[in-house]
Each structure stands twice: as C-alpha cells, then as structure tokens.
Amino acid sequence: MMRRFWPMFRKEFIQMRRDRLTLMIMVGLPVIQLLMFGYAIQTDVRHVPTVVLDESRTPESRDLIAAFENTGNFRIVDHVNGRPALDRAIAQGDAQAGIVVPYDYARLLGRGTTATVQVIVDAADPLASQATISAAASVAEVRNLLILARQAGRASLPLEARVRPRYNPGLRSPNYIVPGLVGVILTITMVLVTAMAIVRERERGTLEQLIVTPITKTELMLGKIAPYVGVGLIQMTAVLVLGRYVFDVPLTGNVLLLYLIALIFVVASLSFGLFVSTLVRTQQQAMQLSFFFVLPNILLSGFMFPRQAMPQLFQWVGLLLPLTHFLKVLRGILLKGVGLEALWREVAVLAGFAIVMIVLSVQRFRKTLD
C-alpha cells in the first residue's frame, strides 16, 4: 500500500519548484498581507483632528481643552469663531470632532451647578468614532471625581476598579491581527493551491494518462497535497518571524505545539481544497469556489470581527469553519501561552475535519472520465 505515494510526491515537488511564479506568490503573499494588515489595520483610533469653539475664553475653558488634548485622542487642528464654521469643518471632513465650550462655562462651574461642554463626533464610521466618544466621556468623569472628592474633603476615592487587560496589556491590534493572519493566509493559499492542482491535471490532459495506471485514489490525492504541507509551514514561519520582529507580537507559548497543530490545520485546509477539486471541472471554477469559501472564513471566524457580537446562527456557521478553531489555537498559544489542556477540543475538531474531507474527496474522485 501507498508505495506509489512517493513517486507522486516527488513529481509534484519538482513541478512546484519549477513553477517560479506560483512559488513567489505563495511566499510573497504572506509578507505583503502581513505588512498590509499589520500597518494599515489599526482599530484603536487616536489623534482625531478636532476643531474648538471656545466661547468662554477663560483659564478654566483653556484648562478643559488641554485636558481633552492630553488624552491623546484629540488633536486640535483649528479654533473657530462660530457654530457654522465648526459644523462646516466636520461636514467637509477637515475635522472628525468638535469641542464647544459655552460662554457661561466658567461661571456655572464656579457656582457649583452643572456646567456643560459639547463634543460633536463624526460617527459615520462607528468603529472609528468609538474611542473618541468614550475618551470625551472620561474627560468629564475624571474632572467630576476630582471636584467631588475635593468638596467631600477626601484625599482618595471610595472605589477603584483595577482593570488588568491580560494577554495583550497594551491592547495593541497587531497582537490580535498577526496570529489570526497566519490562519487566514494558510486558508487562502492551501485551499486554492490544491483545488487548482488536480483540476490543472484534468485540463492539461495529464490526468487521463495518470488514471489508466494502477495508482490508487488515496496515493494520488495524498501525493498531490503532501508537498504543500511544507509550503504552508514556511508561510507560517514567515508571518510569525515578521510579526515578532516588525510588529513585536509575542510568542508566549510552546511554538513546537503550535507547529504540530498547524500541521493538522494545513492538512484540513488542503483536504478541503481537494474536495473543491472534485466538485469543479475547470481551474476558473476552482478559483471561484475557493474564494466563495475564503470570504466567510475572514468574516465569520473571528479574525477581524468578534464572534460574540454575531447572531447565534452565524456563530454556528462559524463553528463549521476550521479557521475559527485554529484562531483559538493561535491566540491561545501565542498570546495566552496555554497548552494542549486548554486546546484539545479545537485540535479534535480540526483533525475530524481533515479526516472527513479526505474521505469525502477520495469517495467523490473517480478514476474514470465520466
């Protein structure tokens, strides 16, 4: 059994090595994607351009505006003289926030009644405006506490919640995105590459010659995907190394364990590609179907959008994707440093997926031309 696996593996390996363009894409893609996602995608929005309308023009109002600027969320770009000018600046996009301090601000503050300050935020993009809105709220809150504490004659506050953002204390998005990116890149290339590999043989007419030989379906399919396991692990290494040295993403846990589980994930993705190849007749169809599969992987796996926020149905759909489980493994090992005791369920699901897909592919593949 399986003695024809090696010739198949060697042939596939030689062809892969000779196809320079595909090889460059497979190695270049992770690097480009990493730089793109790592630099471009920042969900923590800071230094929002802000215009100020200070009607009060008092030391108190200047003090308040300085407090806004000191949060780091607001970057004062202009002072304007009237409400229309402020609205125009935000409408035109010159500024994404406006701070209005009314003329009676200092007076109300001194009298002990509620002084108001208005913060206008361009919330067309909810993700971008979120940080700005909460920063504005906290400016007022911090000042309230100081004033109230002083009036109550207390040197310290009665209650303090000590929040410890564990595993990613700086709340940096690269720490979250880069591990996920390992999984996304593997999904895209592994599924696509294998889906194309078998269909290409069919289109070029080499499959016809191959299936009149005694090679078994299992030997053919495993020999076909095996060389790409190596490609997948190289891609993963490239992303992890760049992530570590360019984006300071920690490698907290057992990297060997990560590679072992990644191996299972790569086989799962490759075997899904095989399955795709048994459903289509042309390389173009293979590509379309692969992308059709990649999209839900990016949207529903928890790579960019939190799964907890999704409706239950889509959470269930997400559970069917191997990437969802592999992301837990990646973040678990890289950020939390947990081991197999916390991840065995994910490993079991990935292994199950790989086995089911290989069995389905071998069953669906026909060594005939009809």
Place this chain on the structure above:
Amino acid sequence: MSEAAVETHDLTRRFGSVTAVEKLTLRIEPGEVFGLLGPNGSGKTTTIRMLCGLLEPSLGGASVAGIDVTAAPERIKQRIGYMSQRFGLYEDLTVAENLDFYAGIYGLTGAARRERLREVIEFIGLGTRLGQLAAELSGGWKQRLALGCALLHRPPVLFLDEPTAGVDPAARRNFWRAIHELARRGTTVLVTTHYMDEAERCGRLAMLSGGHLIALGTPAEVAAQVGGATLEDAFIILQERDER
C-alpha cells in the same frame, strides 16, 4: 482456442440520448496489430476508453488480458499501456523525470527499474534528450516518449488512440516500425487511426461508423466489404454515408 487478448460482446456506451458505441463484438488475438478505423465520431476513442477502464460500458462487456473490464477495471491497469490522442505527459518535467515518474507509478523499483528504464530509453531512442523538458520536444519525439512511458511495465496489451496525429511522415514511419517490433515480441496492439497508409499496416481492421461495426477483417477484406476498390475508397464511401 487460446485466450483472446481483447474480447468484447455487445459493448455499448451511451452519453445521454446519444449512442457512441452500439453492440460492438470483437475478438483480438495475442500479438495482433489491430486497427480501429472510422471517421471522427464513429466511436473509436469511446471504445478504447471503455477497454482501458476510463469509461464504464452502458451495456455488454469486455475482457482485456483475461480480466473483466466492468468487474475489475483497476486490475486491468497494471496489464495495459495507453496513449491518449492528446499528449498526456508532463510538459514541465524532463524526459527522464517523466519516465522515472511512470516507472514509480507502475511499481518498478531498484535494479529492475534501472534495467527497464535503460531498455525502454534505448527502444524509443530518447537517450540524448533525457534532460530536455517534454514541452520542448517535437510532436514525433513526444509520441515516442508517451510510448516509452506506456511500455515501462511490459503490458501485454497496448492501446494507442491516434498515436501519430500531428506527427511528420518520417517520424510516423519510425513509430510504426516500433509498433511492429512490439507485436513481433508478443504485445497485442490496438490502434485507432484515420490515415489510410497506417490502416494498411494493421494485420486486421474493424471499421466503425456511427458507433456500429461495419466491416471486419484484413485491410483488403474490409475494403471489399464496404464496396470500395481500396481502403481509401471504402473510407470515403463511409464518410459520405455518415454525412447524409
């Protein structure tokens, strides 16, 4: 009577409502060079594909080298060599890599594998081109390489589907020399063609038209059965009948 190399009875294949081959009954003896002759669409390729286990017969059956096609299509594959109409080898591999790959696929190992590769390379005369990519070979050399790959496991039966399409006359003559040499050594060869000079070189012919067997026998007998003075006349008569 000894066992036939290829035997079919009522072999039939339909594609939807179209019948490509209808109730074909043939018997080919070991060591014969047997030609399947007929215009395009007459069912030659479909017949060969059924005999190789690439297509399942809709009705009827066949046996090749004593093995039943429908019952054991995979067992047949170790005992046949096949060359498809279109070049079916890897153009991005060299001549040597293609041969080596198929030697491995046919389960040859060790010294036996080296010895057999040496024999086949000598037989097809590709010794000086081993390092060349298959894509760079001319049509004639590609056919020889394909023949070489189909011969590695010493199959008793060889199926050649229009092996000389697009090959220059000198290369065709060499190719046919090789085929007769193989037959002399005991290999049964079933070849499809629509070149008349090639059909004349077959020991026996089966003429197909619209999936039916029209004539069977030596080239002269086939011509007479269809009603032409020569094989070429017979072929033209058939083609005109088909077009009507």
